[in-house]
Amino acid sequence: MSVPFEGFVQIFPEEGAAPSERTVLRVLFDDRTLYVGVVCFDREPGQVSGPLARRDNLPYSDTVTVIVDSLHDHRSAYAFSVNAGGVQQDGLYYEDDSFTTIWDAVWEGRAATRPDGWSAEFAIPLAAMRHLDDAEQTWGFAVRREVARTHEVMASVPFPRNGRGMASRLGHLTGLVGLQPPRDLELAPYAATRFVLRPQFSDTARPQPRLFDAILDLGLDLKWTVASGLVLNGTVNPDFGQVEADEIIQNVTTFEIQFPEKRPLFNQGMDIFQPLGLGRESVPQQLFYSRRIGLDAPMLAAAKLSGQAAGWLEIGLLDAVVAGAGRPPGSTEEVTDRRYRFLDGRPLHLAPVDSLPLEAPPAQNFFTGVGRFKTSRSVSLGLWLTSALPLTRPCTADDAAATTPPARCGVRGGNAAALDWDLHTADSEWVLYGQAAASQVTGGSPARLLPDGTVLRPGDVGQGVYLTAARQGGEPWRFDIHYEYESPRLELNPSGYQRTQNEQAMRLRLRYVRPSGGGPFHDWQATALAVERWTTDGKGLRRGSTWTLSAKARFRNFLEIACELDFDDPGYDVREIEGTGIPYARSRSGWVYCLGSSDAGQPLAAQWTAFLGRYFPIGALAGPAFYGGQLTLVLRPHPRFEIRLSAQAERNAFPARWVESRPDAQGGAEVLLGDLLAPFLSLTARAQLAITPRLSFQAYTQIYAEFRRYGPFFTATSQNRSPIHPADLVPGGTLSSPPDSRYSAMNVNLVLRWELALGTTMYVVYARSQQEPPWDAPTPPPPTLYPRALGAGPMVDSVLVKLSHLWTL
Numbered sequence: 001m002s003v004p005f006e007g008f009v010q011i012f013p014e015e016g017a018a019p020s021e022r023t024v025l026r027v028l029f030d031d032r033t034l035y036v037g038v039v040c041f042d043r044e045p046g047q048v049s050g051p052l053a054r055r056d057n058l059p060y061s062d063t064v065t066v067i068v069d070s071l072h073d074h075r076s077a078y079a080f081s082v083n084a085g086g087v088q089q090d091g092l093y094y095e096d097d098s099f100t101t102i103w104d105a106v107w108e109g110r111a112a113t114r115p116d117g118w119s120a121e122f123a124i125p126l127a128a129m130r131h132l133d134d135a136e137q138t139w140g141f142a143v144r145r146e147v148a149r150t151h152e153v154m155a156s157v158p159f160p161r162n163g164r165g166m167a168s169r170l171g172h173l174t175g176l177v178g179l180q181p182p183r184d185l186e187l188a189p190y191a192a193t194r195f196v197l198r199p200q201f202s203d204t205a206r207p208q209p210r211l212f213d214a215i216l217d218l219g220l221d222l223k224w225t226v227a228s229g230l231v232l233n234g235t236v237n238p239d240f241g242q243v244e245a246d247e248i249i250q251n252v253t254t255f256e257i258q259f260p261e262k263r264p265l266f267n268q269g270m271d272i273f274q275p276l277g278l279g280r281e282s283v284p285q286q287l288f289y290s291r292r293i294g295l296d297a298p299m300l301a302a303a304k305l306s307g308q309a310a311g312w313l314e315i316g317l318l319d320a321v322v323a324g325a326g327r328p329p330g331s332t333e334e335v336t337d338r339r340y341r342f343l344d345g346r347p348l349h350l351a352p353v354d355s356l357p358l359e360a361p362p363a364q365n366f367f368t369g370v371g372r373f374k375t376s377r378s379v380s381l382g383l384w385l386t387s388a389l390p391l392t393r394p395c396t397a398d399d400a401a402a403t404t405p406p407a408r409c410g411v412r413g414g415n416a417a418a419l420d421w422d423l424h425t426a427d428s429e430w431v432l433y434g435q436a437a438a439s440q441v442t443g444g445s446p447a448r449l450l451p452d453g454t455v456l457r458p459g460d461v462g463q464g465v466y467l468t469a470a471r472q473g474g475e476p477w478r479f480d481i482h483y484e485y486e487s488p489r490l491e492l493n494p495s496g497y498q499r500t501q502n503e504q505a506m507r508l509r510l511r512y513v514r515p516s517g518g519g520p521f522h523d524w525q526a527t528a529l530a531v532e533r534w535t536t537d538g539k540g541l542r543r544g545s546t547w548t549l550s551a552k553a554r555f556r557n558f559l560e561i562a563c564e565l566d567f568d569d570p571g572y573d574v575r576e577i578e579g580t581g582i583p584y585a586r587s588r589s590g591w592v593y594c595l596g597s598s599d600a601g602q603p604l605a606a607q608w609t610a611f612l613g614r615y616f617p618i619g620a621l622a623g624p625a626f627y628g629g630q631l632t633l634v635l636r637p638h639p640r641f642e643i644r645l646s647a648q649a650e651r652n653a654f655p656a657r658w659v660e661s662r663p664d665a666q667g668g669a670e671v672l673l674g675d676l677l678a679p680f681l682s683l684t685a686r687a688q689l690a691i692t693p694r695l696s697f698q699a700y701t702q703i704y705a706e707f708r709r710y711g712p713f714f715t716a717t718s719q720n721r722s723p724i725h726p727a728d729l730v731p732g733g734t735l736s737s738p739p740d741s742r743y744s745a746m747n748v749n750l751v752l753r754w755e756l757a758l759g760t761t762m763y764v765v766y767a768r769s770q771q772e773p774p775w776d777a778p779t780p781p782p783p784t785l786y787p788r789a790l791g792a793g794p795m796v797d798s799v800l801v802k803l804s805h806l807w808t809l
Contacts, residue, residue: 005156008145012153013522015161019154021117025143027173031180034124038064040084040145042117049148049601050084050111050118051639052690054698054753056101058089059642060600062148064120067093069140069167070131071229071308074377076271077140077167078129082109082120085639086693094271096428097166103271104264105129106186106759106806127184130229130307136177140170148601151558161515161523164473165428168377186223188759190804192216192239196355197797201333205774207794211336216350221265221804229308230315235265236301237348241800242763245747248704250680252652254451254575255499259291265302266290272306272316272370276382276420276433277468284484284505285437285464287386287416288318288368289497296411297322297361298346316370323391326360327353362408363391366495378426384418388494390443394458400445413443413458414494429473436465439491452502452574453581453721454488454537462490462501475513482507488537502574503543505533517554524553527564535574541583541723542571558599565592566613572723577658577671583723587615587623587655600634607632615655619726620714624653624675644686651679656714656729659739668719672733680706681785694755700748705785707742740780744787745771759806770795 005025010017022041029035040062042048049061062084069077077093092103105128110121131137144155157171194215199207219237226232243262251257261270273290275283293299302320309315325345327337337353345360369385395409418437424430441460448456464487470480485504492498513525527550533543545568552562567590572583591613598606610629617623628650635643656673664670682704689697714729748768755761773793775781782788 008143008154008156009158010152010154011144011159011161012151013517015516016158019145020150020152021147021154023143023145023154025156027141029126029176029179031178032126034068034122034126034129036066036122036124036143038120038143038145039114040064040117040119042147044149045113045115045117047149048084048113048118050086050113051636051642052085052693052696053087053642054688054690054696055087055693055755056089056104057688057698058083058087059636060148061085061087062118063146065144065146066122066124067140067142067144067166067170068124068129068173069170070129072138072140073308073314073374074140074168074170075374075380077170078103078105080105080107080109080122080124082111082122084111084113084118084120085690086111087690088693092271093166094274095276095422096168096424097164098274099166100270102261108758126179127186127223127225130231131179132229132308132311133180136175137179139173139176140167141173142170151601162473162475162513163427163429168426168428183225185809186759187807187809188221188223188804189807190217190219190221190239190802192219192241192800192802194241194801195799197795198355199794199796200336200354204771204794205776207773207792210795211352211354213352213355215355218348226305230305231307232303232305233265234301234303235299237346238263238265238299238302239802240264241767241798241802242751242753242765244700244749244751245767245769247684248682248702248745248747250650250652250678250706252654252657252676252678252708254578256493256497258289258497258499261290263290263294265304266293272314272372273318273368276422276435277466284466285418285435285486285490285492285496285498287384287418287437287492287496288370289493289495292388292493292495293320293366294322297324297363298349300346300363312374314372314374316368318366318368320366321363321391322361322366323363324361325349325356327356327358331358333358359407362411364411364413365389365391368495378424380422382418382420382422384416384420384437386416386495388413388415388442392443394443395445397446400447405445408443409445411444412491412494413441414491415440415442416492416494416496427473430471432467432469434465434467436463437490437492438463439489441489441491442494449579450501451576451578452488453579454502456489456491460489460491462487464490464492464498475515478511478513480507480509482509485536488535500575502535502537503533504536505531507531520555522554522556522558524551526551533571535572541574543574544571545569558601559596561594561596563592563594566590577661577724580661580669580671580718580721582661582669582671582718582721584658585723585725587618587621587726589613589615591626603636605634607634615653620729620731621655621726622675624655624677625651626653627651640690642688644684646682646684646686648682648684649680651677653677656726657710659710659713660736662736664717666717666719668717669721671716671718671724672713672735673716673729674710674713674739676708676710677783678706678708679785680704696753698749698751698753700750701746703744703746703787705742705744705787707781707783707785708740709780709783710739738780742775742781742783742788743771744790745769746787746790761804763800763802765798765800765802767798767800768795 024039065081079091081089088109091101108123196213304318306316325343367387372382392408416439420435422433466484488502529548531546535541550564570586593611595609612627614625630648632646654676657676713733715733750766752764
């Protein structure tokens with residue numbers, strides 16, 4: 001019989017005070033399961049908030065969270081939550097207190113109402129958590145309770161609001177004797193039937209006719225505890241049709257947008273694969289970015305081994321093969337082939353031949369290996385190796401010069417290696433972390449031109465490093481100093497994410513924090529930030545400076561407001577005049593940005609952002625203004641129903657953006673630039689109806705529209721890549737083709753999720769994607785955000801029925 005524990009302490013709003021409500025905790029275990037029971041007494045039981053929602057989409061409510069550091073490494077922990085309505089959510093702490101909810105496990109949670117409050121029960125299989133096989137073990141452990149109507153947070157151990165650290169501050173769960181990591185093999189086969197109505201032609205100007213495809217996919221996921229603390233996850237022909245589509249986002253920069261990972265396979269054991277600092281800042285050099293896998297070709301199979309190889313060594317190994325099938329040589333889109341076949345490139349995918357692309361996407365193997373050596377509780381060293389290996393014959397110079405180069409010429413292959421380090425004090429208040437990396441280009445085109453004019457060829461090697469020293473806990477003063485370096489030929493993007501190359505940067509951030517608040521505030525802070533960037537190609541060109549002042553506060557009524565004032569001096573942009581390497585001195589700008597949110601515990605909650613700024617006029621360039629904002633309303637008219645409505649509108653304007661380049665009579669380059677007006681409108685609706693905690697319906701719709709209008713135009717010349725300044729711009733110029741454009745689209749996802757039994761789930765998904773037809777008139781498209789002729793453009797409708805079942809052997 002477990003001894004009840006009642007020594008909870010208040011974390012918020014009065015840190016260290018006795019909780020306003022009594023909580024009783026009990027813990028039991030056997031050789032397969034950890035059981036946790038929590039009784040949440042409440043003097044106003046009728047005010048307990050327990051709205052229903054889809055699993056892993058926990059609404060703001062009365063909640064109990066169990067946090068377990070089963071490896072007792074003080075750096076990572078699992079979190080299991082149940083609200084008063086029985087909705088489950090799980091997540092993962094890594095790097096001590098960085099947190100993500102993308103980790104998932106199979107476990108049971110229940111909630112029940114009582115005359116004096118409510119109770120939560122957890123049955124967590126030991127197989128869901130990595131742990132050792134010592135005869136007697138001690139785990140890190142804590143339970144946190146949240147009371148929605150008062151926002152009170154209490155926990156079984158104190159977590160100071162002015163400090164950092166979560167896993168390192170957990171209490172101890174002792175007396176765990178005779179626990180053996182289960183050697184169970186979990187198999188989860190699935191069958192998915194998809195019915196698709198799609199345009200016959202890939203040309204967006206030919207949306208008709210549409211063809212009907214019935215497609216069958218078979219696949220398998222597996223999980224095997226190989227040894228103490230080591231887990232093998234695998235998949236064959238995975239299907240992610242139930243995953244919500246990415247949001248359409250405007251991008252008028254020369255940088256790639258990084259999207260979040262939503263696919264379940266990559267969210268298991270991902271703490272090991274996270275780059276150091278990701279939970280604290282935007283990491284400039286990431287060797288592993290899982291969205292690369294399956295981006296250009298379907299995933300055929302993948303395997304991932306992760307966990308604790310020894311008390312001082314944590315490893316992660318991932319290998320994935322992407323491959324696809326294409327139509328027979330000589331096929332055209334004009335001739336349909338409705339025969340159903342299993343093809344070599346996709347042996348578990350049954351579909352009409354003409355539903356495949358004309359050319360099979362290139363096969364590629366992705367490998368990532370991570371070893372993290374924990375020499376002490378405060379020191380860890382990591383070694384990374386990654387590879388994106390094309391499994392096709394090389395692209396030759398003749399291939400690349402063809403009118404339509406083969407797909408293999410577009411493959412980005414590469415190898416990379418890195419050493420990272422993380423040094424911190426026992427309370428994580430002071431940290432020093434960073435990474436040194438190197439890359440090598442393999443495969444793809446014999447010569448690839450980057451936006452800054454750098455040419456990448458197979459065999460080219462690049463280097464990069466970043467380093468951050470910070471005081472991230474305590475009060476009132478905190479700071480961080482950051483340095484990063486990316487050589488011109490550093491290329492981590494084949495398997496990772498790297499925003500830019502040919503840049504080094506210094507950043508200094510100083511914060512004055514009051515997490516304990518005072519006066520009308522629960523907490524508040526003020527921040528000053530300065531960033532300086534310049535090139536690494538030996539020229540030392542300044543790529544820009546940014547200065548920011550910001551402040552944010554949470555009031556006693558739980559209204560949150562934050563504002564920042566920014567000034568940007570972009571210096572020389574070496575990427576704007578694409579592929580030339582001509583430095584372009586862009587205009588300075590300044591703006592103010594504010595955001596806020598109301599009490600999330602109310603039936604109607606609001607979140608908003610707004611910004612206003614302008615460029616400073618210089619030479620022949622005017623100083624256009626830019627502004628915009630977003631308003632999100634969250635309505636909960638019923639405990640089982642939530643709707644989230646969001647409207648975002650921006651008027652983005654830029655002086656003298658690059659349009660085209662051409663050689664001039666003197667052997668230099670004539671550059672044409674034009675002012676750019678690029679407003680957009682995005683309307684998004686998300687709704688969820690929870691019939692039971694295991695049966696839910698979710699709807700997502702986004703309507704997006706933008707246009708881009710250029711003018712007036714300017715010309716400038718550059719000899720031997722000499723810099724172009726605003727004073728060099730001459731009004732006027734002729735265009736070889738109109739650059740104006742417009743785009744509108746709509747995405748719809750309707751998902752019914754039914755957990756028939758623990759580990760057995762059925763999805764029914766309807767998805768639609770459509771966009772307006774391209775503008776084919778000789779005149780520029782109308783500058784309007786009205787989603788013109790969406791119904792006349794290409795449209796894809798699909799219905800997916802997917803059933804997966806878990807077997808434990």
